Amino acid sequence: MSKHVSRLLLVVALLVSALGGLTVAAQDDCNFVGEVPIGVIASLTGDRPKVGQSTVEAAEMVVEEINAQCGLQIDGENYEVVILVEDSESKGESAVAAATRLIVDEEVIAIIGPQASVEAVPAGQVANDRETPMISPWSTNPATTLDRPWVFRAAFLDPFQGPVVAGFAQEEFGVTTAAVLYDIASDYPKGLAENFRDAAEASGIEIVAFESFTTGDTDFSSQLTNIIRANPDVIFTPQYYNEVPLIVQQARELGYEGPILGSDSWGTPDLLDLCGDACNGLFFSTHYAPDIATDVAQTFISNYEELYGAKPDDVAALTYDAFQLLFTAIRDANSLDRADVRDALAAIELYEGVTGVMSFDEQGDPVKCAVIIKIVDGAFTYYDSACPAGFPPEDAGEPAATATPAS
Amino acid sequence: MDLSFLQQFINALQLGSLYALVALGYSMVYGVLLLINFAHGDIFMFGAFLGVFCSMTLKLPFVPTLLLSMILTALLGMTIERVAYKPLRHASRLSVVITALGVGLLLENGMLALTGADPRNYPEEFLVTTVYNIGGLSISNVKIIIIVLAFVLFLGLYLIVQRTKWGMAMRAISYDKFAVPLMGVSQNQIIALTFALGTALAAAGGILWGVAFPVLNPYMGMRVGWKAFIAAVVGGIGDVRGAFLGGLLLGFVEIFVVELGQYVGISSTWRDPIAFALLLIILVVRPTGLFGVARRQKV
Numbered sequence: 001m002s003k004h005v006s007r008l009l010l011v012v013a014l015l016v017s018a019l020g021g022l023t024v025a026a027q028d029d030c031n032f033v034g035e036v037p038i039g040v041i042a043s044l045t046g047d048r049p050k051v052g053q054s055t056v057e058a059a060e061m062v063v064e065e066i067n068a069q070c071g072l073q074i075d076g077e078n079y080e081v082v083i084l085v086e087d088s089e090s091k092g093e094s095a096v097a098a099a100t101r102l103i104v105d106e107e108v109i110a111i112i113g114p115q116a117s118v119e120a121v122p123a124g125q126v127a128n129d130r131e132t133p134m135i136s137p138w139s140t141n142p143a144t145t146l147d148r149p150w151v152f153r154a155a156f157l158d159p160f161q162g163p164v165v166a167g168f169a170q171e172e173f174g175v176t177t178a179a180v181l182y183d184i185a186s187d188y189p190k191g192l193a194e195n196f197r198d199a200a201e202a203s204g205i206e207i208v209a210f211e212s213f214t215t216g217d218t219d220f221s222s223q224l225t226n227i228i229r230a231n232p233d234v235i236f237t238p239q240y241y242n243e244v245p246l247i248v249q250q251a252r253e254l255g256y257e258g259p260i261l262g263s264d265s266w267g268t269p270d271l272l273d274l275c276g277d278a279c280n281g282l283f284f285s286t287h288y289a290p291d292i293a294t295d296v297a298q299t300f301i302s303n304y305e306e307l308y309g310a311k312p313d314d315v316a317a318l319t320y321d322a323f324q325l326l327f328t329a330i331r332d333a334n335s336l337d338r339a340d341v342r343d344a345l346a347a348i349e350l351y352e353g354v355t356g357v358m359s360f361d362e363q364g365d366p367v368k369c370a371v372i373i374k375i376v377d378g379a380f381t382y383y384d385s386a387c388p389a390g391f392p393p394e395d396a397g398e399p400a401a402t403a404t405p406a407s
Numbered sequence: 408m409d410l411s412f413l414q415q416f417i418n419a420l421q422l423g424s425l426y427a428l429v430a431l432g433y434s435m436v437y438g439v440l441l442l443i444n445f446a447h448g449d450i451f452m453f454g455a456f457l458g459v460f461c462s463m464t465l466k467l468p469f470v471p472t473l474l475l476s477m478i479l480t481a482l483l484g485m486t487i488e489r490v491a492y493k494p495l496r497h498a499s500r501l502s503v504v505i506t507a508l509g510v511g512l513l514l515e516n517g518m519l520a521l522t523g524a525d526p527r528n529y530p531e532e533f534l535v536t537t538v539y540n541i542g543g544l545s546i547s548n549v550k551i552i553i554i555v556l557a558f559v560l561f562l563g564l565y566l567i568v569q570r571t572k573w574g575m576a577m578r579a580i581s582y583d584k585f586a587v588p589l590m591g592v593s594q595n596q597i598i599a600l601t602f603a604l605g606t607a608l609a610a611a612g613g614i615l616w617g618v619a620f621p622v623l624n625p626y627m628g629m630r631v632g633w634k635a636f637i638a639a640v641v642g643g644i645g646d647v648r649g650a651f652l653g654g655l656l657l658g659f660v661e662i663f664v665v666e667l668g669q670y671v672g673i674s675s676t677w678r679d680p681i682a683f684a685l686l687l688i689i690l691v692v693r694p695t696g697l698f699g700v701a702r703r704q705k706v
Contacts (some may be wrong), residue, residue, distance in 0.1 A: 012443035184676050211665075211675045216630050218620035222665035223675050229411040242622050243528050249621070253538055254414065274529050274622055396411035 030070035032080040035255060038063075038326065039102030040083050041113035041123060042329075046090025051115050051138070051315050052336060056307050058319035059112065065303075066323075072330050075150055079336070081327075088114045095119035099126040099134070108158050109336055110134065112322050115315060117141035124151040133342045135326060139320035145364040152364040154322040154355070155287055155314075156190060160265045162195025164205060164285045164370045164386045172283075173259055175233035177208045181223055181247060182238055184212035192238035192263050208232050220250050228256050238263040241271035248278045259283065260288045267314065271377050280377065285370045288317045288355040288383035292371060314355075321353035348393060356385065357392040367391055410543050415666040420621065421550045423658020424557030425649045428612030430642065432605030433565060434650035437639070439601045440574035441500065446487065447609060448632015449514035452625060454480040454610025455617040456518055460613040462533045463528040469534050473614055477607040484606025493595070511628075518625040528621035551617045560611055561651050564604060568647055577601055583644060639687050641701025642644045652697060660685050 018309065032063070040059050042052035044175035063081050070078040084106050086098035095114045095280070102108045103126070110133040114120050120139035127134035127149040137154040138143055145151045167174045179198050190212075197207050208230035211223035229234060237247050237260060244266055250261065262284035290301060290311045300320055304312040312320075328351055333344035350359050358368035368386035373380045429451050436444045454476050461472040491510050495503045537548045568574035576597045578586045616631065617623050636655060642653025657698050660682045665675045673681070690696070 131482075212673065214679060218622065218627075221422070222415055222662040222678075225411050225414045225418060226665060226675070227635075227668055229409075242624070245528075246620055246622055249536075253536060253545060253547045253549070255538065255540060255543075274526060276530050351614050369693060 002188070002242075003046050006088065008039040018073055024136050030067075030078045030080070033077045034072060034079050034336075036072055036079045036081045037106060038081060038083050038323075039106060039108035039111040040085045040100075041088050041095055041102070041111060041119070042085060042100045043090040043115065043119065044087040045083075048055055048086075048090045048116060052087070052090075054313050054315040055113060055115060055137070055319050057186070058312065058316040059085070059309055059323065061304060062320050062323040066327060068341065072327060074330070074334055074336060078108040079345045080368065082325075084108060088119045090116070090119070092118050092122040096126050098319045098367065099123040100130075103127070103130045108132070109338060110326055112319065112326065115139065115319075117144055118265045119142045120153075124148055128191075131342075132338050132370055133326070133329075133345055135322040135345075137322040138315050142365075148364065149346070151359060152325070152345055152366075154318045154325065154358075154366060156368055156370060157365055158191050159195045160388075161238075161285050161370060162192055162197075164372075165263065166196055166205060167386070168285070168372055168386050169200075169207060169234045169259075169261060169281065170203060173234060174224065177206045177207055177230075177232045178232060178234045178236060179209035179211070179227040179232035180236050181211050181213070181227060183215055183217075183243070186215040189238045189266065191242075193397035194238070196236050196238070209248075218232045218246055220247055224251050224254050224256070228254055232258070234258055236262070238265060241268040244271055245275035248275060248282065252278055256301065261285075264314075267373065267380065269380075272375070272380070275375075276378070279375045282375050283372055283383065285372055285386060287314045287371065289371045289373050289380065292354075292356075292382045294352070294356075296352055297354045316349075317354045321351075321358075324353055326350055372375065411534050412666065414546055415547060415552075415662050417544070417550060417658040419662035420655070421427070421658070422662060423655035423656075424554050424620065425612055425616050426631070426638050426657050427634050427654025428557050428560065428608050428615070429631060430639040430654040431561065432609045432645055433636050433639040434499075434642070434644050435577075435605040438582075438645040438647075439577055439598055440492070440503075442492065442503050442507065444605075445504065445636075446511035446514060447605070447627035448630075448635070449511040449518075449559050450480060450484060450487075450606050450628070451482060451609040451613045451616070451631060451635075452518065452623075452628030453514055453613070454606075455493040455613030455623050455627065456527070456625075458521065458525050458614040458617055459612065459623060461527060462529050463527075472533070473611060477610045480610035480613075481607040484602040484609075488599060488602040511632075515625050515628065520655055522625065524565075524624065527623045530618060534618050549615040549618055553619060554613060556611065560608060561647075564608065565647060567604070573597070573600055605700070606698055610642040637683070637686060640698055641694075643696030646657055649696055649698030656697075657682070657686070 015336060021333060040057040044052040046326060049054060063083050066081050071080045084102060086102055088095035088098055099111060102111055111127055112135055114123050114136060116138040117140035120136040123144050124144050126133060130151045131150055135149055135152045135154060137151055140155050140158045145153055169178065180193045182189040184190055197210060200207055208228040209232060211227055213220060224255055240245060244262060248260055260282050264286035266284040267286045301312060328348060329341050330345035333340040346360055348359055350357055356369045358366040361367055368387060369385040371382060372384040372386055374383035413557060431449050436442055440662055449641060455459045457476040457479050458472050461467045461475050467697055491506050492503060534549060539546050568577060576592045578592060635654060638653035638657040641656060642649030661678060664678050666682045669679060
């Protein structure tokens with residue numbers, strides 16, 4: 001651990017000296033005049049301990065980095081960033097209690113987290129009522145930020161992926177017809193299936209089959225036979241990693257040879273083990289790719305790997321971005337007042353993060369590009385970025401936009 | 408008749424064969440003990456996971472894996488009967504059913520503790536899928552193997568039950584379990600044999616299921632078990648022909664609700680409600696199931 005930290009410090013120090021020609025600034029020489037307390041709500045126990053672990057790892061890493069650069073500068077004085085981690089126990093009510101404690105007792109400037117929508121929706125209410133900026137890195141449910149001026153997020157919303165995948169299918173394969181197979185008993189696939197259908201029809205793709213099943217089904221042969229009879233150019237299935245291999249293998253067994261597309265729910269490494277060769281060559285949209293080629297992302301990924309010995313997942317990447325957004329806002333505001341920080345967050349024009357370039361819309365939701373991943377030789381491989389129309393602006397110098405529609 | 412109709416027929420035959428293999432065990436145990444063995448679905452899961460062990464760890468090919476898993480699962484079935492059900496032979500039927508539920512939970516959570524919640528599958532070379540295209544009809548070798556094996560196993564079982572002394576003893580016990588011991592037949596041996604046969608078939612069903620739907624988890628037995636139980640009841644629980652036919656019927660109903668639904672504008676969402684409503688109607692018309700004639704010989 002300490003070896004890693006010192007190596008990291010060295011890297012940062014070299015960077016600083018290279019950039020500004022300054023002398024090496026060790027942390028002790030910063031003369032911190034105060035602290036910037038930031039609350040972190042993470043699901044350390046309960047159903048999603050892995051999510052909580054990634055959150056805390058990314059948070060500790062980003063804070064170490066910023067303090068190595070003498071923290072945040074406000075009016076020319078150095079302030080040290082400190083994080084206060086509270087456990088949400090993967091439950092909404094505990095997330096509410098954690099948010100209240102952080103805001104009232106610890107008097108944090110802002111809160112990062114919680115991650116899952118089931119925690120972020122109720123915790124967002126507390127943050128909004130008590131007028132404290134909150135950024136949920138990972139929550140994708142619209143209700144988290146809806147009509148809550150104090151609440152932001154770093155991930156795009158579920159409905160965004162439907163148009164992204166439809167646009168990608170049109171650009172990449174020139175499809176004119178599509179079929180959808182989804183789980184009608186689960187909110188996420190159902191919502192995404194409908195978004196995809198609406199977006200596809202709006203852009204002139206005919207939906208020739210819209211078939212459903214219910215959670216726990218393993219035999220999709222009848223639905224797939226119906227789909228194949230309708231002869232679609234592409235099949236879209238926004239399902240989870242334990243269903244996708246079955247759907248793909250059964251479709252191939254029934255003689256379907258066209259492309260199959262998915263959404264961010266595909267992005268679990270278990271999918272690769274379970275699906276084997278059958279999933280090679282398929283595409284899905286997601287938040288972030290572990291091999292995305294921007295400099296910011298590469299630096300983050302290699303630093304994270306060095307510290308924790310594993311590639312960062314999307315939770316870690318989005319948490320890192322959420323912190324950087326907050327730091328940017330505090331610098332812009334040049335103030336530690338919660339209201340000033342909120343205004344600065346809302347005013348961020350373009351921020352280039354690990355998960356791409358983004359800005360916030362009036363609801364506090366990010367406008368950003370999705371990543372298209374291709375499965376190549378049993379590995380998730382960055383293929384392309386798919387952006388909303390007209391984003392990012394030309395001068396931002398980001399990977400070219402491929403998919404157009406976003407409504 | 409359009410081609411995909413035939414395709415659906417094959418789909419239904421595959422799904423139905425799998426249900427049928429599991430339904431047989433429910434039916435046989437009910438025949439001799441009047442016990443609904445609710446652990447049967449989890450025994451099915453156990454068989455599938457033994458297959459994972461044999462193929463992944465011991466690196467056995469398909470046929471030895473199938474046989475070894477059937478034998479080991481049969482031993483498990485006999486052990487469960489000896490340890491959990493035999494001491495309750497004279498207890499009320501409710502106690503035994505509750506015990507069966509307990510055994511099921513034990514197997515489920517035992518497997519969860521042993522292997523974790525991550526889904527498993529068989530190695531790729533276990534049964535390499537080849538798809539044959541016959542005049543636009545897609546048939547894989549996996550489908551053919553499943554359907555043929557299910558029918559062969561059923562026929563073998565049927566011959567055992569109908570043509571051997573052991574089978575005659577089974578039928579006799581289900582007919583009158585008090586008179587049979589008086590004729591010098593060991594009731595315990597016959598019951599153990601029944602469990603062995605039923606659970607071995609469940610293991611075969613489990614492995615074939617795992618080949619057809621290669622995402623195995625410790626809870627997979629629950630849903631399949633319920634559906635196979637329903638199939639056995641619809642077929643006439645206690646009769647092996649009924650169980651097999653019930654399983655096939657359930658497969659056909661599930662597939663063809665989707666197939667025929669599209670002509671009348673019913674979406675695939677309605678698959679389960681319509682499928683089970685149809686089965687309920689069968690039970691209303693024939694309360695003892697298709698083969699369950701009152702006072703018919705059981706097994």
